[in-house]
Amino acid sequence: MWKIEKPLENRDGLLFMGGISCTELAEKYGTPLYATDETRIRENYGRMVSAFSKHYKKFRLYYAIKANNNLAILNILRQEGSGADCSCPAELFLAKKAGFKTDDLLYTGNYNSDGEFKYACEMSVKINLDDWTYIDRLVKFASPPNIPPVICFRFNPGVGKSDFGLVFSGPDAKFGITADKIVEAYRKAKEHGFKRFGIHMMTGSCVRDPAYFEQVAGMLFDIAGRISEGLGISFDFVNIGGGFGVPYKLGENDLDIEETGKRVATKFKEKIEEKNMGEPYLFIEPGRFIVCDSTILLTRVHAIKKTAEKKFVGVDAGMNTLLRPALYNAYHQMFVANKLSEIRTETVNVVGPICENTDQLAKDRELPIIEEGDVIAILNAGAYGFSMSSQYNTRPRAAEVLVNNGKSEVIRERESFGDLISKVRVPERLLK
Numbered sequence: 478m479w480k481i482e483k484p485l486e487n488r489d490g491l492l493f494m495g496g497i498s499c500t501e502l503a504e505k506y507g508t509p510l511y512a513t514d515e516t517r518i519r520e521n522y523g524r525m526v527s528a529f530s531k532h533y534k535k536f537r538l539y540y541a542i543k544a545n546n547n548l549a550i551l552n553i554l555r556q557e558g559s560g561a562d563c564s565c566p567a568e569l570f571l572a573k574k575a576g577f578k579t580d581d582l583l584y585t586g587n588y589n590s591d592g593e594f595k596y597a598c599e600m601s602v603k604i605n606l607d608d609w610t611y612i613d614r615l616v617k618f619a620s621p622p623n624i625p626p627v628i629c630f631r632f633n634p635g636v637g638k639s640d641f642g643l644v645f646s647g648p649d650a651k652f653g654i655t656a657d658k659i660v661e662a663y664r665k666a667k668e669h670g671f672k673r674f675g676i677h678m679m680t681g682s683c684v685r686d687p688a689y690f691e692q693v694a695g696m697l698f699d700i701a702g703r704i705s706e707g708l709g710i711s712f713d714f715v716n717i718g719g720g721f722g723v724p725y726k727l728g729e730n731d732l733d734i735e736e737t738g739k740r741v742a743t744k745f746k747e748k749i750e751e752k753n754m755g756e757p758y759l760f761i762e763p764g765r766f767i768v769c770d771s772t773i774l775l776t777r778v779h780a781i782k783k784t785a786e787k788k789f790v791g792v793d794a795g796m797n798t799l800l801r802p803a804l805y806n807a808y809h810q811m812f813v814a815n816k817l818s819e820i821r822t823e824t825v826n827v828v829g830p831i832c833e834n835t836d837q838l839a840k841d842r843e844l845p846i847i848e849e850g851d852v853i854a855i856l857n858a859g860a861y862g863f864s865m866s867s868q869y870n871t872r873p874r875a876a877e878v879l880v881n882n883g884k885s886e887v888i889r890e891r892e893s894f895g896d897l898i899s900k901v902r903v904p905e906r907l908l909k
């Protein structure tokens with residue numbers, strides 16, 4: 478059976494979110510429209526923090542801005558007490574705009590330019606380096622031991638896991654420092670005069686297995702223990718990264734976050750006691766888990782085509798609006814917002830208006846009989862949805878609204894045609 482779960486509700490066959498009818502949202506703001514439920518973000522943050530911090534007090538969550546960088550959402554997370562994980566200078570800029578304190582920011586780039594290092598040093602944020610050689614470039618802009626206040630390195634434990642092939646660790650990954658080089662990295666940082674250290678890892682995205690987090694975090698804790706012992710340094714924090722998965726398909730299990738928090742925190746406590754590592758902070762930096770199920774993408778059916786083999790349902794969201802199906806063959810559940818009580822009797826391809834055949838949001842999907850004007854809600858659109866959208870095929874980007882207790886507010890205006898050319902310049906001579 479198709480389950481309507483938080484933050485969604487079925488009210489007499491109509492889809493509601495945060496106390497508002499989704500068809501009304503589509504009517505009021507137009508489509509395609511990203512609609513986010515504020516309460517759900519706060520709940521997700523709360524259950525994650527509680528799962529870990531009840532087993533280890535010195536715990537902090539740094540929200541990974543790349544998943545969804547809307548300033549309103551960043552403000553919600555700042556209010557909740559989150560830190561921010563920033564992957565580039567613009568994300569540091571956004572986090573400051575959203576009111577995060579410098580101390581609550583972590584900068585994790587990869588293959589950084591000198592300009593990026595300079596920006597992060599000028600901001601005096603904690604910096605996480607993706608290779609041991611980078612420290613020699615970083616020190617041109619740093620003033621050890623205070624800027625950056627903490628130096629961290631990213632560990633590649635040699636294994637990774639993901640639901641979508643999004644593996645960021647192992648021999649084929651471009652990220653991190655392998656076990657044979659990581660001690661050297663900290664030795665070098667020490668020689669440069671740094672005194673406060675962190676260690677980081679991010680092995681894959683969308684994992685729904687607590688045992689995996691325990692296993693891979695254990696590898697990070699082991700290496701941290703070895704470094705600490707070998708070089709006589711203590712860690713301010715140990716960061717196990719993000720990667721906490723959510724179910725996209727019907728029947729997929731939720732990640733048991735309680736179990737994950739318990740297993741990881743318990744392993745952490747054992748290791749720091751065994752190796753006399755003091756009391757470092759335990760960090761996580763989730764993106765998807767916090768925002769994914771808070772948001773739906775509403776899109777209207779405009780054109781329907783039947784061929785001998787298929788029925789194509791043409792909607793106004795395409796791969797420009799939600800790239801994940803085209804890029805990763807990702808599955809996103811769909812509900813027809815005005816036909817929740819109707820039985821799914823048709824098998825259709827839901828396609829966008831972009832001139833590519835990869836522009837198919839769902840293939841061979843069972844849905845109720847669809848007519849022009851229907852509104853389809855695409856679920857789990859909050860993580861890597863808007864943030865990976867583009868203006869491809871000269872399409873202005875979608876609007877975003879925030880829904881909270883029966884009220885809705887625009888948090889990003891729909892782009893106009895003017896926005897498409899606001900940075901374009903035509904040399905005078907071509908205007909004649």
Ligand code: LLP
Pocket residue numbers: 541543544562585641643679681682683718719720721762763764765766801860861
């Ligand atoms: N930290 C670092 C260093 C990362 O690279 C990422 C994600 C995260 C944290 C957050 O990971 P999460 O908790 O969201 O799994 N575009 C893909 C996801 C790519 C994730 C990239 N890095 C998607 O649409 O599924």
